[in-house]
Amino acid sequence: MWAPSLQVNVILNFIRTTMADKKILFTGLPLTGKTTFIAALWYMLYNHKNDSKLKLGPLTGTDDEYLNEMSNAWMQYEDVPRTSRYKLAGENVSITTVNVESGSTVVLDIPDFSGETFKDHYDQRVWTEDFYNRIQDTNSIMLFVSPRQRNNRPKLIVMEQDLLRHMGAKVPEKVIDFTEYDPEYTPNQVKIVDELQFFRKFAKWRWPIKIALMISAWDMIQVAPNTTTNPEEWLKYHIPLLYQYLKCNGDLFEIKYYGISAQGGNYKNKDKIADLNPMDRIQLQEGNVYLNDITDPILWLSE
Amino acid sequence: MPETTDDEKLKSCEQTDCPVRASGKCLEGLEPESCSHFYWSDGEESEGEQDKKPDQNNLIRLFPGTELHTKELGIVTYEHPTNLIIIIGESFSGKSTVLTSIFDMFQVGKFKQFYFAGSYTQYGFESRCHLSRAPSGLVEPDTAHTQSIEFNFLHIAFKDKENLSRDAHHLLLSDISGERFNMAINSATMMTEMSLMKEAEHLVYLLDGEKLADKFQRNAIVTRANQFISRAVDNGLFDTDTEITIIFTKYDLLTDIVNDGTLEKIKKSFVDRFEANLSAIKFEVIAARPKPPTADIPFGFGLEHLLSVWLNKRKLPELNVGTIPSSERYFELYSYHNG
Numbered sequence: 241m242w243a244p245s246l247q248v249n250v251i252l253n254f255i256r257t258t259m260a261d262k263k264i265l266f267t268g269l270p271l272t273g274k275t276t277f278i279a280a281l282w283y284m285l286y287n288h289k290n291d292s293k294l295k296l297g298p299l300t301g302t303d304d305e306y307l308n309e310m311s312n313a314w315m316q317y318e319d320v321p322r323t324s325r326y327k328l329a330g331e332n333v334s335i336t337t338v339n340v341e342s343g344s345t346v347v348l349d350i351p352d353f354s355g356e357t358f359k360d361h362y363d364q365r366v367w368t369e370d371f372y373n374r375i376q377d378t379n380s381i382m383l384f385v386s387p388r389q390r391n392n393r394p395k396l397i398v399m400e401q402d403l404l405r406h407m408g409a410k411v412p413e414k415v416i417d418f419t420e421y422d423p424e425y426t427p428n429q430v431k432i433v434d435e436l437q438f439f440r441k442f443a444k445w446r447w448p449i450k451i452a453l454m455i456s457a458w459d460m461i462q463v464a465p466n467t468t469t470n471p472e473e474w475l476k477y478h479i480p481l482l483y484q485y486l487k488c489n490g491d492l493f494e495i496k497y498y499g500i501s502a503q504g505g506n507y508k509n510k511d512k513i514a515d516l517n518p519m520d521r522i523q524l525q526e527g528n529v530y531l532n533d534i535t536d537p538i539l540w541l542s543e
Numbered sequence: 544m545p546e547t548t549d550d551e552k553l554k555s556c557e558q559t560d561c562p563v564r565a566s567g568k569c570l571e572g573l574e575p576e577s578c579s580h581f582y583w584s585d586g587e588e589s590e591g592e593q594d595k596k597p598d599q600n601n602l603i604r605l606f607p608g609t610e611l612h613t614k615e616l617g618i619v620t621y622e623h624p625t626n627l628i629i630i631i632g633e634s635f636s637g638k639s640t641v642l643t644s645i646f647d648m649f650q651v652g653k654f655k656q657f658y659f660a661g662s663y664t665q666y667g668f669e670s671r672c673h674l675s676r677a678p679s680g681l682v683e684p685d686t687a688h689t690q691s692i693e694f695n696f697l698h699i700a701f702k703d704k705e706n707l708s709r710d711a712h713h714l715l716l717s718d719i720s721g722e723r724f725n726m727a728i729n730s731a732t733m734m735t736e737m738s739l740m741k742e743a744e745h746l747v748y749l750l751d752g753e754k755l756a757d758k759f760q761r762n763a764i765v766t767r768a769n770q771f772i773s774r775a776v777d778n779g780l781f782d783t784d785t786e787i788t789i790i791f792t793k794y795d796l797l798t799d800i801v802n803d804g805t806l807e808k809i810k811k812s813f814v815d816r817f818e819a820n821l822s823a824i825k826f827e828v829i830a831a832r833p834k835p836p837t838a839d840i841p842f843g844f845g846l847e848h849l850l851s852v853w854l855n856k857r858k859l860p861e862l863n864v865g866t867i868p869s870s871e872r873y874f875e876l877y878s879y880h881n882g
Contacts, residue, residue, distance in 0.1 A: 369601040395677035421673035480652030488660035
């Protein structure tokens with residue numbers, strides 16, 4: 241069987257991307273839900289219902305193996321195996337879709353599946369030329385954040401101690417274990433703002449650009465005691481620096497805030513999720529409206 | 544691929560920001576194996592990480608994010624009207640703490656009036672903020688002592704949250720060592736080299752509240768402040784166009800000298816001595832990290848007010864700038880773009 245060479249694949253990928261009407265950049269720090277979202281989306285596109293407004297375009301890439309592996313894991317209520325995730329580190333994948341109503345193609349471009357490259361941009365203050373070239377024709381962004389990450393905002397000693405005092409707990413008096421500064425400790429919100437500032441400075445985009453801000457593991461937020469919130473409110477209080485930056489830069493970014501549970505719940509309790517129709521596992525909230533169409537943010541970004 | 548043995552397994556964590564892989568320490572302060580995010584990984588991932596090291600020959604250099612040297616201010620001032628804020632004071636008066644606390648306040652969403660709009664020096668802020676954060680392991684917040692005897696600057700942009708459609712306010716906040724301040728007191732040459740102070744939109748002198756509260760140290764630090772201002776006046780750096788704000792830091796420690804009138808006497812002494820030489824002397828109080836924070840003096844007390852003052856332009860004498868200055872003196876270029 242004829243297998244396209246690497247060069248042919250590069251050309252095919254270039255044609256797919258440059259001929260596309262719209263290109264959406266998927267980005268986010270490691271473990272922020274990109275993989276699960278893509279796995280669920282891939283399943284949905286493969287099994288697309290007649291009423292779906294987005295369908296899969298021609299399968300011409302060699303990325304399908306990765307995508308099928310991820311989607312299989314999603315269907316079996318399993319995390320994508322770590323070995324695969326790390327094989328994907330640095331891998332870049334793109335999926336061509338077609339907007340059924342307009343007939344336009346929408347390329348979902350994932351240049352950094354693992355998110356490690358995103359992290360490196362903050363630490364090392366460089367982009368590769370490949371990354372630079374790849375993002376230049378981006379039309380919109382899908383940006384993932386995760387409430388499961390404890391370092392989204394800083395833990396200030398003064399506030400931690402205040403909290404302990406209010407709880408009546410003992411405030412430590414001795415240095416616990418002094419640790420020198422390392423960029424690893426930088427709160428995620430700072431890294432994300434810097435990446436957006438890099439885009440502003442180095443991406444030759446038509447501004448403003450649309451961003452779908454995807455808060456993953458949304459089921460975890462909504463089942464927490466005494467919480468009924470919407471994605472924008474959640475971001476405002478839990479990742480405040482990013483929220484403020486986006487609000488202040490309305491001339492650069494047009495934002496919609498989504499809460500997304502692509503997994504459908506915690507896999508530790510997968511018996512509950514397994515009773516659901518696979519497509520009903522996906523929960524999406526925008527404002528105070530609940531949706532189960534995972535393509536909604538993509539369609540908005542491609543308008 | 545050969546199977547990994549237990550000996551080859553690496554400490555790893557689902558939280559990317561956890562240093563457990565590098566140092567073995569858990570981000571949450573727990574024993575690693577008792578943390579829900581912890582896992583043992585095989586050696587494959589570190590191998591994979593090495594594979595993806597970018598080719599050093601094909602790299603696009605981004606802005607470094609660290610503090611800006613005086614010749615680098617153009618990254619901000621060429622794009623935006625900017626206010627230069629010069630903060631001076633002796634060692635441990637709280638200069639760097641003011642800077643880090645402003646950034647921390649934005650990061651935890653504690654300012655009532657302002658939203659963070661960006662910064663070209665987030666990396667510089669972060670490295671200075673580390674000692675105020677739990678991952679440092681400290682139990683009392685601290686600030687790294689500034690070493691540089693040259694003016695460096697941190698940039699921050701913010702907006703009034705009720706007027707988000709208006710342009711952001713851009714500040715360049717100076718960070719210079721207390722040792723440099725001492726040199727300027729003792730040497731006319733060293734004072735003259737601090738001529739950038741003349742370009743400041745706001746000139747701020749920090750007086751350490753902890754030392755003011757101590758009757759054995761009070762006179763000495765007030766005297767040194769007087770010496771510094773006198774030296775600057777004598778060397779032509781401060782004149783009747785100069786407006787200086789004296790900020791009493793660690794206000795939570797000043798209750799006694801506020802109540803017995805000592806603080807008012809100190810203020811009056813500055814006014815009496817310098818009102819003929821300067822345009823104005825103003826006074827503010829702050830408590831960036833009160834111990835403990837209270838309802839009256841919370842964390843970051845006074846900082847939001849400072850921002851609301853610093854966003855204003857001072858009235859400068861009219862300058863006749865007809866052509867782009869050819870001088871390479873950075874502050875002349877600064878003036879041109881912020882005229």
